[in-house]
Amino acid sequence: MRVAAIDLGTNSFHMVIVEDSPGKGIVEIDRVKDMICIGRGSISTKMLDDGSMREGIAALKNFLVLASQQGVERENILAFATSAIREAKNQQDFLQRVRDETGLKVKVISGLEEAEFIYYGVRNAVALGEGYDLMFDIGGGSVEFIIANKQGVRLLESRKIGVARMLERFIGHDPVTAHEIKLLEQFFAAEMVSAVEAAESIGVDRAIASSGTAENIARMIRSMQGIDSEGSLNSSCFTRTEFEALYRAVIPLGSVERRKMTGLDEKRVDLIVPGLILVNMIFRLFNLQEIVVSDSSLREGMVLHYLQQCPPSRPRRCADPELDIRMESARELGFRCGWNQAHSEQVARISLQMFDGLAPLHGLDGHYRELLEYSALLHNIGTFISISSHHKHSQYIILNGELRGFSPSETAIIANVARYHRKSPPSDKHPGYAFLKAKHRTAVDVLSGILRIANGLERGHRRNVESIEAVDEGSRLVLRLTTKFDPDIEIWAADQLKSWLETVLLRPIQFERV
Known part of the structure; x- marks a missing residue:
């Protein structure tokens, strides 16, 4: 439908x-x-x-x-x-x-209905946790404030402080004057007092901003940093320091100078001024250090x-606050690409067992374990384009598949791990890998090594391996397999793919059937 x-x-x-x-x-x-x-x-x-x-x-x-x-x-x-x-x-x-x-x-x-729809939309795009998030949506006439976590909503508010309203009411000069800024700041502070008090009493871990104003701010920050501002910004973030640099650069400018700035929507040349002043006050009053961007809001919530x-329709989407949008989004992408679900789930299961067993050697935390699972589930979706070079196609699809609930860096890690599940191992010559932060490249090294072996152990697509135990003997690493049938084909395939993990963990690897 x-x-x-x-x-x-x-x-x-x-x-x-x-x-x-x-x-x-x-x-x-x-x-x-x-x-x-x-x-x-x-x-x-x-x-x-x-x-x-x-x-x-x-x-x-x-x-x-x-x-x-x-x-x-x-x-x-x-x-x-x-x-x-x-x-x-x-x-x-x-x-x-x-x-x-x-x-x-x-x-x-009503304003409260608008806030509720915004909550539904944001929750479907950005993963919520146990801690409370402040969500805010900057409209032309009103701004909605929501405080919620994955269990549900604690505050819904709508305030008449939208950017078009503030522009019309308070700003009569170009560029904006110090007096006008002061009046706006005082008005914003008065209108946000109840939301600020609620955030202080409940405890807010971070902020999530939706709306065109927030996305425009994020794009302008990226442009100032020389980063490509095209494409989805969902789950990306900008820090208080980054924002303040943009604020100081834009506020003194007149509309002619603002119009020349890259990343700024031409029709927001004037509206961006009250928008920047509002976001500056939100940073200050809620004592925030960063703001996450959601590209899903009112319309998606509707x-x-x-x-x-x-x-x-599947009723869980709105009814269940515990909905895991990350897993749901990964599986939806798999279905859209005609994935082999049984194979992918078996590779993911083996990968996670290996990750747990090798924890003393690799030292990665549970966050990377989760990303390994998504990489394993999606490693083969590139066959949707072609069998040849499907690992590269998987990387492309993951990067451009609009996975919900993942930050850009998480999506890049998932895509790179899937990219290296076969053929050549990670290399600084590959732009997608070289672009990662050093700690993320280290994680990709480990996770791709695990995924390569897990994929080999499912070479026959017969879900033969029931469990895998890692035994570090110092001079070598033994992976003991419990299988349904003789695992010769699986061990043969895994032997061909083990060299990269041997390099990463500094151990020769041997397979044994229990």
């Missing part, structure tokens, strides 16, 4: 189209954005102007054509309106015009909530 979700925001209208199917899960088909600024001038007047309404309706007509071309049934098109339309006195006039001209029925949601209500 294909579903389209349209978010009629203060700054821009967005639409995302997804397909939900068993095994493959939710796959994004298309997304589109039109920054029409429906809230232009309405913050103070509480009236949507006629020109903005016409632009909005034209954008919605284009969205509906695109949704139809992508095979979305009209009853599976969702449309929610937020702050600017929510507050407009002529809200009903606009909604009726939309319905008359497009047939689309738009639901106006879809997840809708699918929750709609059989035969």
Whole structure:
């Protein structure tokens, strides 16, 4: 089933189209954005102007054509309106015009409903843990604050401090003056006091930011550092130090100079100023050291909530806060690539047994154990492209498969381990490997060595190896196999692939059947 979700925001209208199917899960088909600024001038007047309404309706007509071309049934098109339309006195006039001209029925949601949908969307993109996270979504009219962990939500708030509202209300000079900055900071502090107090009492481990403003800030930071700012930023982060460098560089500039900056969306040239001041205050008031970026927010949350209500969709997505989005995302990518599930799961099981048995030798922590499991599950998905060089294709697919819940560095480690499950071992001549931090290259060395042997021990695809025990005799490393049948074929294949792990662990390896 294909579903389209349209978010009629203060700054821009967005639409995302997804397909939900068993095994493959939710796959994004298309997304589109039109920054029409429906809230232009309405913050103070509480009236949507006629020109903005016409632009909005034209954008919605284009969205509906695109949704139809992508095979979305009209009853599976969702449309929610937020702050600017929510507050407009002529809200009903606009909604009726939309319905008359497009047939689309738009639901106006409250600030708390908006925060709840944002929570669903963020939770589906960034892995939550036991500790509490502060989530915030910077819109044009409002900013939503959520405090939650993987067990559920402790705070939902919506505050009228969106960037378009703040620009219209407080900023009258270009560049912004010190007095205007001070007024904004005081206003932000007053509006965020309850969220700050809740964060202090509950205890917040980190912050997760969604919305175009947060992504734009992250892209500008990357551009300043000479890093490619294209592609997904999901689960990436920027530190307080990195942000403050950007803040100091941008705030003194006028709009002409800002417009020349790489990474800044042309239509956010003015909006970025209150956005930067707001994020600066969030860093300070919540005493944060870094902010994680989520590319999933309101629209994705709308879809997840809708699918929750709609059989035969899988109800766990919204109902179960304990949902492991990392494992689910890895498995979905495997299904999309037509993986051999039984083989991949057997290789993963052997890999994890080896990791545990070799722990005294490699010294890697449980975080790398988890990444090894995902690498093992996805090591063969490159056969979806071709058998030849499929290890390289696996690396490419993992890097570009939009795995949810993983930071860019984690995705790179998983992709590199899968890349080296066969053929040549890791080398500084390979850009993808050389780009990694030194500690991550060390981890890839160990994990790829383990995966190579585990893959060899499943050479016959018959799940013969039931367990593996590692015995370090000092002069050599013995891997003792418990098998269902004679393991000659498995040992023969593993012998051909063991040399890299021997090099990494400084031990010759011998296989024995128990």
